[in-house]
Amino acid sequence: MDFDIFYQGLTMLTNPWTLLALSIGLASGIMIGALPGLTATMAVAVLAPFTFFMPASIGIPFLLGIYKGAIYGGSIPAILVNTPGTAAAAASAKDGYELTKQGKSRKALQVSLYSSVVADFISTLILIVIAIPLASIAIRFGSSEFTLLYLIALTMIAMVSGESFLKGLIAASLGLLISSIGLDPMSGYQRFTFGNTDLLAGISLIPLLIGVFALSEILMQISKPEQSAQSTIDRAQNNEGLSWQEFWSLRPTILRSTTIGCLLGSLPGLGAEISCWIAYGVARAKSKNPKQYGKGSLEGLAAAESGNNAVVPAALIPMTVFGIPGDTVTAVLIGALMAQGMMPGPLLIQQNPGFLLGLFLVLLLTNVLLLLFGLGAIRWLKNINQIPASVLYPCVLLLCICGTYAVNSSTFDLFILVLGGGIGYIMRQQDYPIAPLIIGLLLGPGLESSIRQSLVFSDGSLSIFWTRPISLVLLIVLTIVIAFIGIKIFRSRSQSDNNSSPNLTPKKTEDSL
Amino acid sequence: MKHRLSKLLLSISSVTLGLALQSTQAYAETSHLPDEPIRFVTPYPAGGSHSLHAGLITAVGESFLGQPLISVIRGGGGGAIAAAEVARSKADGTTLLFGDPTINSLRPQVEDLPYKIDDFVAVARINYSPAIFVTSPNQPFQTIKELVSYADTNPNKVIYSSDNRNGFTYTVFEILKDQASINMRGVELGGGGPAITQLLGGNTMAYAGDPSVVGEHIKAGTLTPLCVTDTQRLAAYADVPTCMEEGYNVVFQFWRGILAPSDTPEATVSELSERFEKLTQDPGFLRLIGKIGSEIQFLGHKEFAKALTAEQEALRKAYIK
Amino acid sequence: MNNPFSYKAYKRQVIGGVIAVFVICVAAIFLFNIHGYNTPYGAPWDIGSAAFFPGLIALLLAVLGIFSLISQWQKNDKTAQAKPVVNKSPSKVVISYCFITLITLALPWLGIWLTAMIIVPALSLCFGERRWKMLLLLSVLPPFIIIHLFEDVMGIYFPTGVFF
Numbered sequence: 001m002d003f004d005i006f007y008q009g010l011t012m013l014t015n016p017w018t019l020l021a022l023s024i025g026l027a028s029g030i031m032i033g034a035l036p037g038l039t040a041t042m043a044v045a046v047l048a049p050f051t052f053f054m055p056a057s058i059g060i061p062f063l064l065g066i067y068k069g070a071i072y073g074g075s076i077p078a079i080l081v082n083t084p085g086t087a088a089a090a091a092s093a094k095d096g097y098e099l100t101k102q103g104k105s106r107k108a109l110q111v112s113l114y115s116s117v118v119a120d121f122i123s124t125l126i127l128i129v130i131a132i133p134l135a136s137i138a139i140r141f142g143s144s145e146f147t148l149l150y151l152i153a154l155t156m157i158a159m160v161s162g163e164s165f166l167k168g169l170i171a172a173s174l175g176l177l178i179s180s181i182g183l184d185p186m187s188g189y190q191r192f193t194f195g196n197t198d199l200l201a202g203i204s205l206i207p208l209l210i211g212v213f214a215l216s217e218i219l220m221q222i223s224k225p226e227q228s229a230q231s232t233i234d235r236a237q238n239n240e241g242l243s244w245q246e247f248w249s250l251r252p253t254i255l256r257s258t259t260i261g262c263l264l265g266s267l268p269g270l271g272a273e274i275s276c277w278i279a280y281g282v283a284r285a286k287s288k289n290p291k292q293y294g295k296g297s298l299e300g301l302a303a304a305e306s307g308n309n310a311v312v313p314a315a316l317i318p319m320t321v322f323g324i325p326g327d328t329v330t331a332v333l334i335g336a337l338m339a340q341g342m343m344p345g346p347l348l349i350q351q352n353p354g355f356l357l358g359l360f361l362v363l364l365l366t367n368v369l370l371l372l373f374g375l376g377a378i379r380w381l382k383n384i385n386q387i388p389a390s391v392l393y394p395c396v397l398l399l400c401i402c403g404t405y406a407v408n409s410s411t412f413d414l415f416i417l418v419l420g421g422g423i424g425y426i427m428r429q430q431d432y433p434i435a436p437l438i439i440g441l442l443l444g445p446g447l448e449s450s451i452r453q454s455l456v457f458s459d460g461s462l463s464i465f466w467t468r469p470i471s472l473v474l475l476i477v478l479t480i481v482i483a484f485i486g487i488k489i490f491r492s493r494s495q496s497d498n499n500s501s502p503n504l505t506p507k508k509t510e511d512s513l
Numbered sequence: 514m515k516h517r518l519s520k521l522l523l524s525i526s527s528v529t530l531g532l533a534l535q536s537t538q539a540y541a542e543t544s545h546l547p548d549e550p551i552r553f554v555t556p557y558p559a560g561g562s563h564s565l566h567a568g569l570i571t572a573v574g575e576s577f578l579g580q581p582l583i584s585v586i587r588g589g590g591g592g593a594i595a596a597a598e599v600a601r602s603k604a605d606g607t608t609l610l611f612g613d614p615t616i617n618s619l620r621p622q623v624e625d626l627p628y629k630i631d632d633f634v635a636v637a638r639i640n641y642s643p644a645i646f647v648t649s650p651n652q653p654f655q656t657i658k659e660l661v662s663y664a665d666t667n668p669n670k671v672i673y674s675s676d677n678r679n680g681f682t683y684t685v686f687e688i689l690k691d692q693a694s695i696n697m698r699g700v701e702l703g704g705g706g707p708a709i710t711q712l713l714g715g716n717t718m719a720y721a722g723d724p725s726v727v728g729e730h731i732k733a734g735t736l737t738p739l740c741v742t743d744t745q746r747l748a749a750y751a752d753v754p755t756c757m758e759e760g761y762n763v764v765f766q767f768w769r770g771i772l773a774p775s776d777t778p779e780a781t782v783s784e785l786s787e788r789f790e791k792l793t794q795d796p797g798f799l800r801l802i803g804k805i806g807s808e809i810q811f812l813g814h815k816e817f818a819k820a821l822t823a824e825q826e827a828l829r830k831a832y833i834k
Numbered sequence: 835m836n837n838p839f840s841y842k843a844y845k846r847q848v849i850g851g852v853i854a855v856f857v858i859c860v861a862a863i864f865l866f867n868i869h870g871y872n873t874p875y876g877a878p879w880d881i882g883s884a885a886f887f888p889g890l891i892a893l894l895l896a897v898l899g900i901f902s903l904i905s906q907w908q909k910n911d912k913t914a915q916a917k918p919v920v921n922k923s924p925s926k927v928v929i930s931y932c933f934i935t936l937i938t939l940a941l942p943w944l945g946i947w948l949t950a951m952i953i954v955p956a957l958s959l960c961f962g963e964r965r966w967k968m969l970l971l972l973s974v975l976p977p978f979i980i981i982h983l984f985e986d987v988m989g990i991y992f993p994t995g996v997f998f
Contacts, residue, residue: 032988035983038988045564045568045586046988046989048568049568049569049572052569052801052804139710139713139714140714140715140716141714142711142714142716143700143711143716166898166901166902166905167902169894169898170857170895170898170899170902173891173894173895173898174857174860174895176891177860177861177864177888177891177892177895180887180888180891182589182590183589183590183591183593184875184884185591185677185678185701185703186677186678186701186884187678187875187876187883187884188624188677188678188679189874189875189876189884190625191875191884191888192864192867192888197594197597197598197627198594200589200590200593200594200597200627201588201589201590201594202589204589215934218957219927219930219931221961222926222927222930222960222961223924223926223927268706268707268710269707318710322710322713323729323730324706324709324710324713325706328558331706335562335565335805338725338804338805339565339801339804339805340804341804343728343729345729345730345733346729346730346733346735347729347732347733388961388963389961390958390961390962390963390968391958391963391968391972393957393961394953394954394955394956394957394958394961394972394976395954395976395980397934397953397954397957398950398953398954398976398977398980399980401938401941401949401950401953402946402980402981402984402992405941405990405992406984406988406990408586408587408588408589409585409586409587409990410587411939411941411942411993414938414939414941415939417938418931418934418935418938418939421931421934422931422935425927425931426853429849430846430849430850430853432853447887448887449701449703451881451887452881452882452887453700453701453702455881455882456672456698456699456700456701456882457672457700457716459669459698460881460882462881550991583989583991584989
């Protein structure tokens with residue numbers, strides 16, 4: 001019996017059509033992910049109906065290939081032109097693009113590829129080995145646990161704020177405030193819409209993200225004189241690759257970020273977008289040279305990339321074990337599996353273990369393919385900054401406009417794009433960090449609704465946050481994190497007390513966290 | 514050999530071309546449909562049952578409507594954005610809304626939304642699904658009667674998973690609370706996925722959802738069905754009683770239907786209705802619909818309009834007393 | 835104020851102050867909305883209400899904005915001087931930005947083709963491209979590839995505009 005299952009799984013792996021579908025999916029996934037605005041969710045949703053006409057052993061690997069490819073692909077434009085292709089790659093842009101500016105784009109692309117593949121591989125092994133115990137813990141997470149997790153994630157603002165904590169807090173609060181615009185799902189109130197129909201849906205994240213990153217980058221480039229001189233520097237240093245020693249020294253960072261990504265991914269609702277920032281923040285807190293972060297740190301890039309890619313296999317855990325979507329992509333995948341007559345969940349494990357095993361083996365194989373495809377892509381992509389700015393950036397702009405419109409087929413999103421571009425440009429000119437704004441936008445809706453849900457659960461009593469065992473553990477973790485950050489800020493302030501003006505940061509910590 | 518092959522190909526292509534020309538001419542003579550692509554607007558983000566159905570309809574739509582059916586996924590505001598946009602669009606059959614009861618019957622009556630019920634005219638109902646009330650096996654109640662009596666003796670102690678305010682689950686629980694005059698607390702979790710997660714994780718005690726969401730858990734025994742909000746039992750879950758059988762008049766059919774802006778000409782509406790009826794009878798389409806665990810309960814534009822008015826009336830009575 | 839560095843630092847400080855005021859204004863708009871007539875989103879100080887969370891954040895933002903304004907006031911020129919000012923031609927950026935905004939927002943009327951064919955060469959012009967053959971090529975090739983990629987491969991259609 002067991003051998004039968006194994007055999008069935010292996011036949012799926014050796015089926016040439018499965019491999020072909022997987023490769024096509026992966027390649028198109030990388031391309032879609034690399035285009036700003038086109039997200040993994042959208043790609044999988046658009047292409048899912050086509051798989052209804054294919055057998056499951058071809059259709060599902062195809063979609064999985066797209067999913068993985070898209071999450072990886074988002075990092076490519078983030079590194080090369082400071083335009084995260086997906087929200088999950090926003091943290092990769094921070095250090096990745098700095099590396100490109102230093103003429104190390106090849107090295108950055110390699111770090112991103114290797115850490116993605118390693119993280120994905122480890123996470124897939126975890127999925128195969130301990131999916132069921134992990135899922136049964138994850139499902140116990142109620143609203144109060146999520147509230148505390150969101151708060152822990154919010155403390156990462158202190159880690160990504162750069163030089164001025166005050167400016168970081170302003171950016172984060174602005175993000176949180178913007179995220180509260182629109183129809184409130186719990187009360188049905190139309191908040192801050194000022195009578196505008198388009199604002200009912202709130203400020204869409206992806207158009208704003210594209211504006212703040214890509215459009216503001218284009219504006220920065222316009223203001224920069226002497227393009228040609230810069231690109232010759234790039235050309236000279238372009239061939240420098242990643243040495244084994246450099247990669248080996250990233251090992252603890254990658255392992256830590258993979259663990260974080262895996263744990264967060266297995267919780268339904270927390271996706272790669274949030275996990276990359278937490279991985280990045282934790283890596284910085286643990287790092288020996290945190291000053292390097294945001295200025296082209298290989299560690300920072302590796303942390304962000306392994307943090308978001310580890311989520312992909314982990315998000316399949318709630319799906320395969322309980323039939324619950326781990327994120328929006330898996331929600332579409334469940335639909336596609338249903339169309340194949342296979343409802344993921346407890347029954348799939350019992351009734352179709354061979355298929356499931358085959359799927360797991362395919363997931364492992366995807367990593368090998370991703371490595372090959374990535375290496376092939378890097379050979380070409382490292383040359384992208386030899387394209388003159390006068391050709392590259394106009395094309396990037398057009399892609400951004402098209403991608404923005406594609407998100408919701410909405411012309412209002414174009415307005416958000418240009419507004420975001422303006423805000424992003426001013427923020428950069430004035431040294432306001434962009435990362436806290438994005439974190440605020442990402443966490444706002446989840447944080448607010450989980451707080452309010454918890455209070456409905458407890459009938460208005462705050463005791464829910466310490467009477468539940470997992471909540472209590474998380475509350476202690478949160479307190480430790482806040483204390484840790486408080487000490488760090490206090491120390492750095494007393495160090496730099498004599499050369500800078502009085503700063504109000506330590507006092508504000510408690511308010512924000 | 515080569516020559517013959519190319520000749521054959523040529524003749525085949527000329528025949529198909531001729532057929533295609535003929536058929537477009539036939540459409541042009543009698544059709545009241547617009548002669549440009551039709552936008553089929555799904556009001557929810559990708560990933561739900563709504564967009565799954567829309568994906569199937571738009572995939573096969575062109576051969577029945579004579580025009581490409583472009584799937585436009587326009588989520589946000591719980592469907593209100595898309596509805597408002599369709600309501601404002603040109604009323605010539607080029608823009609259609611894939612609506613449902615919360616968007617088209619309930620919310621415009623109880624919320625201040627940028628569109629009204631009368632902004633739409635019914636074109637065709639594709640299908641509907643009732644909700645199934647479920648609970649987890651370790652709860653103190655395992656039938657709907659036990660749930661009601663438990664909630665009666667422990668007012669406000671039953672916590673259930675809800676979706677959105679005035680959403681599908683929200684509404685059926687409101688009707689149940691009203692019919693049985695009990696008090697329970699609902700937690701709006703924003704969608705079917707998180708709602709069922711919280712129920713399985715033991716954080717909430719009950720839920721009511723689409724058969725496609727709860728069905729597999731009922732079969733696996735991880736959830737216990739209580740009753741169905743339909744007028745008759747479901748074929749797939751024949752041992753689950755209807756709520757009416759159990760003595761609670763909770764009937765709510767979550768339909769998926771096509772609506773057009775209200776000024777669309779009568780002739781266009783009836784022709785669209787006919788075309789969609791043909792589409793829903795197509796064996797290939799039915800096979801696909803069967804694959805996603807759904808069925809077709811088609812209603813033409815007149816019957817659908819009647820059903821819609823009745824539903825709006827009933828909800829008005831239930832909500833605005 | 836006579837050496838160029840301190841003039842730039844001064845300008846920077848003024849812009850910083852303007853931003854702080856802007857932040858305070860944004861916070862104020864939200865606060866007025868929450869606490870305003872009838873408190874439209876429920877009681878602002880009830881944790882379970884729809885008004886609590888944005889109310890708290892808006893208050894925080896206002897406080898932070900005031901702090902930022904004070905710190906701009908106190909800031910001595912030394913800190914600002916240490917940072918070299920990168921921006922060499924702000925007016926070019928402003929013109930480009932206004933142009934991009936105008937064309938992008940006109941997309942529903944111009945249609946995707948006209949928008950693309952105007953914006954790509956125009957931005958290239960901003961980047962200093964002067965060869966007219968290159969500009970002509972840019973106005974045709976990238977729009978052609980990108981629009982076909984979205985419309986025919988991905989099935990995402992754009993507005994065609996009023997001219998077609």
